[in-house]
Amino acid sequence: EDKVVQSPLSLVVHEGDTVTLNCSYEVTNFRSLLWYKQEKKAPTFLFMLTSSGIEKKSGRLSSILDKKELFSILNITATQTGDSAVYLCAMNYGGSQGNLIFGKGTKLSVKP
Amino acid sequence: NAGVTQTPKFRVLKTGQSMTLLCAQDMNHEYMYWYRQDPGMGLRLIHYSVGEGTTAKGEVPDGYNVSRLKKQNFLLGLESAAPSQTSVYFCASTWGQYNSPLHFGNGTRLTVT
Numbered sequence: 306e307d308k309v310v311q312s313p314l315s316l317v318v319h320e321g322d323t324v325t326l327n328c329s330y331e332v333t334n335f336r337s338l339l340w341y342k343q344e345k346k347a348p349t350f351l352f353m354l355t356s357s358g359i360e361k362k363s364g365r366l367s368s369i370l371d372k373k374e375l376f377s378i379l380n381i382t383a384t385q386t387g388d389s390a391v392y393l394c395a396m397n398y399g400g401s402q403g404n405l406i407f408g409k410g411t412k413l414s415v416k417p
Numbered sequence: 418n419a420g421v422t423q424t425p426k427f428r429v430l431k432t433g434q435s436m437t438l439l440c441a442q443d444m445n446h447e448y449m450y451w452y453r454q455d456p457g458m459g460l461r462l463i464h465y466s467v468g469e470g471t472t473a474k475g476e477v478p479d480g481y482n483v484s485r486l487k488k489q490n491f492l493l494g495l496e497s498a499a500p501s502q503t504s505v506y507f508c509a510s511t512w513g514q515y516n517s518p519l520h521f522g523n524g525t526r527l528t529v530t
Contacts, residue, residue, distance in 0.1 A: 336515040347421075347507065347521035348460075355516060393460070397515055404448075404514050409459040 307332045309396050311408035319416050322384050326411045328394030329376040336404075338370055338377050341393040343410070348393055351379070384415045419443050423508050423522035430498045430529045438493040438525050440508030448511045449491040450475075450519065451483060453504040460507065466491055467514065498529045 312327045330338065337355045341348035352361040354370035354377060361368050365384075370377045381388055391410040398404065421442045430436055440449065451463040462475030466485040480502060482494045491510075495502060505526050509519040 339518055346523040348519075350518040350520075353516065353518055395460075399515065405450075405462070405519065407452075407460040409457065 307396070307398060307406055309394055309406050309408040311392075311394050311411050313411060314409065315412040315414070317414045317416065318384055320385060322415075323380065323382045324384060324413065326379040326381075326392050326394075326413070327376065328378070328408055330394075330396045330406075331375065332396055332398045332406075334399035335372065335396065336399060337397040339395045339397060339405075340368055340377075340379050341395065343391045343393055344389075351392075381413075384413075386415050386417055389413060389415045421508055421510055421520050421522040423506075423525050425525060426523070427526050428528070430495075430527065432499060432529060434498050435494070435496050436498065436527075437495075438506055438508075438527075440491045440493070440510075440522060441489055442491075442508075442510040442520070443489065444510065444512070444520065445488070446510035446512050446520070447488075448514060449485065450509045451481070451491065451493045452507045452509065453477065454507060454524075455504050463493065463506075498527075500529045503527060503529045 309330045339353045340351040352368045357372040365382045368379045391412050393410045394408040395405045424439045450465040452460040461477050464483040469488040472483045484492045505524045508522040511517045
């Protein structure tokens with residue numbers, strides 16, 4: 306069964322800390338893996354990863370994919386209170402029921 | 418450029434009532450999706466469309482119907498609302514089926530009493 310598992314489910318850190326969010330997946334026909342940030346409303350797109358070992362980076366956020374071990378990580382350095390959100394991992398595959406499977410998300414709380 | 422617009426933003430229904438949620442996108446995207454988001458459950462796909470005039474069932478389609486009469490609009494209908502349909506509903510669209518990110522609307526919070 307295709308699935309996406311995120312860990313931890315929730316995390317509380319202090320400003321300035323570095324955090325690593327994990328996403329593991331099982332899929333029969335992998336196409337890409339995507340990370341989204343969700344604050345109050347709509348999820349907003351962060352990264353899309355298709356190839357192993359190539360880091361995607363945007364400011365303090367970075368992500369990498371390991372297709373051999375079937376996981377991805379999202380790193381956030383020097384966290385700020387504005388990073389508080391739910392981070393969603395989604396796997397894009399060649400299945401018949403739509404094209405994305407979402408994990409349940411990691412809720413990150415950054416305290417001042 | 419509005420992106421993906423959902424209406425209404427909030428709605429309260431009584432059990433058995435019907436309603437339609439409207440999703441409109443102005444990005445000329447082929448693919449459109451309806452998700453529901455519940456605490457601890459993540460985003461689950463209800464129905465989707467791969468182009469004008471087409472629809473398909475997702476993971477949790479029961480109790481919902483959809484229509485895609487125009488490329489820019491994707492409607493989600495509840496014929497007889499149930500308390501189990503209390504949720505936040507998100508519409509999303511994208512131009513490609515695989516290696517393209519979804520663009521989400523801001524959601525509709527529906528409560529069924």
